[in-house]
Amino acid sequence: MGNETWVLVDLENIGSTLKGISLTSYSKIFIFVGARQNTLSLQSICIDKLVDIKILKIKEVSNNNLDFHIAYYLGKFDALHPKDISLVVISNDKGYDNLIRHIKHNGRHCSRIGKAFIPSQKLNPEAEAIIVKIINTDFSKLPKTEASLKNVIQSRLGGNATKKSIDEIYKMLIKHELIKSRLFATETF
Numbered sequence: 591m592g593n594e595t596w597v598l599v600d601l602e603n604i605g606s607t608l609k610g611i612s613l614t615s616y617s618k619i620f621i622f623v624g625a626r627q628n629t630l631s632l633q634s635i636c637i638d639k640l641v642d643i644k645i646l647k648i649k650e651v652s653n654n655n656l657d658f659h660i661a662y663y664l665g666k667f668d669a670l671h672p673k674d675i676s677l678v679v680i681s682n683d684k685g686y687d688n689l690i691r692h693i694k695h696n697g698r699h700c701s702r703i704g705k706a707f708i709p710s711q712k713l714n715p716e717a718e719a720i721i722v723k724i725i726n727t728d729f730s731k732l733p734k735t736e737a738s739l740k741n742v743i744q745s746r747l748g749g750n751a752t753k754k755s756i757d758e759i760y761k762m763l764i765k766h767e768l769i770k771s772r773l774f775a776t777e778t779f
Contacts, residue, residue, distance in 0.1 A: 593674060596620065598663060600681035602627060602656045616678070618642045622660055625651045654685075661689055664700070673698050680704075717759050720746045736760070 594617035602624035619641060623630060625648050646663075648656050660679065664686075667677055676699040679686050686702050693700040720743055733739040743759050744751045 593676075594618070595676040595678060596667065597678045597680060598622065598660050600656065600660055600679065600683060601630065603681045603683050616641070617675075619644070620663060621645045622656050623647045624656050625649055657683065657685060661686070664689060664693065668693050668696065668698055668700075676700065678703060717755070717762070720759055721763065739763075 596618040597616040599619065599621045601621055621643065623645060630645065648659055664677060677693065679690065679702045681702060682704045690700045690702055733742055740756050740760055743756045747755060
């Protein structure tokens with residue numbers, strides 16, 4: 591079972607489409623649909639292997655109801671399943687971050703990815719953690735040059751850092767237009 595990644599999608603927060611999400615990057619996909627959401631678009635989704643998708647329609651309407659359901663499942667998955675299963679929440683809602691930090695502190699890889707960054711390929715947990723950290727960092731605290739960003743990536747990778755791995759993460763940030771719009775405003779790539 592090792593090295594699986596399960597994703598919990600906050601569809602109410604990211605919109606009614608899964609466009610841009612590489613479903614085959616995950617072992618299990620749990621899509622949480624709000625009570626007032628009547629559509630779910632799988633438009634432009636290419637699935638080239640067997641994917642386990644569960645759609646959980648939340649029936650009741652109240653503030654943060656869907657968020658509480660996702661939090662419940664995060665805790666349940668953490669308590670009942672082996673620690674080598676990584677958990678990812680796709681949501682722009684930073685309210686999950688404290689719970690995610692708690693789960694990570696207890697020994698499981700867990701992260702939140704905003705809709706602004708949904709990788710087109712599966713990332714190793716170190717690369718994903720670095721990219722998510724950069725995305726969720728306050729703009730004023732981000733490195734302002736390519737060299738300083740690569741230094742941050744290198745320090746986060748620690749002993750696993752190679753020029754190739756640093757460049758791959760850097761190129762992924764550019765590919766997903768995460769640093770062009772948020773960093774290096776005066777540089778052109």
